[in-house]
Ligand SMILES: Cc1cc2nc3c(=O)[nH]c(=O)nc-3n(C[C@H](O)[C@H](O)[C@H](O)COP(=O)(O)OP(=O)(O)OC[C@H]3O[C@@H](n4cnc5c(N)ncnc54)[C@H](O)[C@@H]3O)c2cc1C
């Protein structure tokens with residue numbers, strides 16, 4: 001009886017319910033509340049938590065993308081991050097620059113260079129002979145070229161997430177309920193969302209559930225071709241503390257792989273843990289989000305040990321600290337930002353494929369526009385569900 005009473009339906013109808021208080025759901029909820037939408041943000045875990053994709057202290061922010069649409073979105077995203085810094089009164093971005101190393105004549109590296117030039121993004125192209133003068137303590141592999149995106153840097157991720165959630169709650173109409181797992185969704189002109197302790201109704205629903213996207217989408221008869229992988233977040237000890245630190249103006253870096261020009265290995269200057277530099281492999285092994293640590297594959301760490309030994313001689317080539325995070329990856333590594341194919345008032349933000357944090361504020365704006373029935377301010381065709389066609393299964 002107690003349970004039935006607790007699960008009694010709240011009489012309130014929200015303009016929008018957002019499921020998942022990672023960076024994407026939190027930014028979306030904030031945008032909605034700013035637009036005077038009565039908004040409920042539901043999160044399964046007690047906040048803050050480290051079980052999804054948005055925890056940890058740092059993320060890379062950059063415009064260094066091959067695709068024009070990402071570069072265009074990043075122009076505005078930088079502005080929106082700066083606006084958030086002003087609104088929250090905290091520093092969220094630190095400029096460090098981003099060093100990209102990749103096969104000099106490879107297609108990926110050439111396309112990247114061309115995009116940077118086309119968009120007039122402040123970039124320094126480093127010749128092999130001058131490399132070590134600018135970037136000491138890094139060995140550039142034979143055949144690799146190097147460039148620096150000078151406005152790239154670090155976002156303080158945990159701090160950003162807290163700031164956005166606080167701003168959301170300080171808007172009239174912004175409510176967070178954490179420690180409430182959504183267990184059912186009933187589509188309709190008013191969507192009914194049941195958690196393990198309540199029932200809520202919203203005129204629209206945004207699903208930003210990170211690695212759990214498909215679990216929730218089951219209730220709506222849709223499955224997306226998403227792969228959840230566990231990333232071993234490795235920190236490496238500096239032989240001489242400070243060698244690769246933000247204080248010494250050491251940049252973030254990305255090393256592109258020789259064959260396809262995909263991003264392969266990346267690093268951030270030592271900062272959050274003094275004396276330790278974060279260097280990770282941009283791939284991992286598949287995992288169940290609720291059983292993340294059952295995945296114990298460390299093949300990525302072997303690759304990193306070889307890389308650190310070869311390229312970063314100032315680091316001890318054994319990870320000192322290993323943390324965990326998950327990517328939710330689409331087949332083309334582009335995001336999903338779209339309405340549900342059957343229910344127009346259910347909006348999906350998913351598949352951020354290990355590079356979505358920096359877009360948080362702009363994704364929040366786009367998903368809120370979709371939820372309010374407005375025309376989104378960017379062409380969302382690269383992000384449509386329809387592109388999967390043969391993959392996306394409708395079980396309706
Ligand atoms: C190691 C690592 C490094 C990265 N580096 C970068 C980088 O340098 N730059 C960059 O831009 N991006 C980076 N990313 C990617 C970026 O962090 C993610 O794209 C982003 O955090 C995804 O956010 P999200 O809100 O979609 O997911 P999440 O943060 O996972 O949020 C989803 C939330 O939904 C909740 N939820 C799920 N199911 C339910 C339910 N049934 N009921 C209630 N709540 C539910 C979850 O608990 C979770 O809190 C990195 C990611 C990782 C893992």
Ligand SMILES: O=C(O)[C@@H]1CCCCN1
Nearest residue numbers: 060263266282354355356
């Ligand atoms: O989004 C980013 O900028 C980083 C780059 C390398 C891979 C992980 N994500």
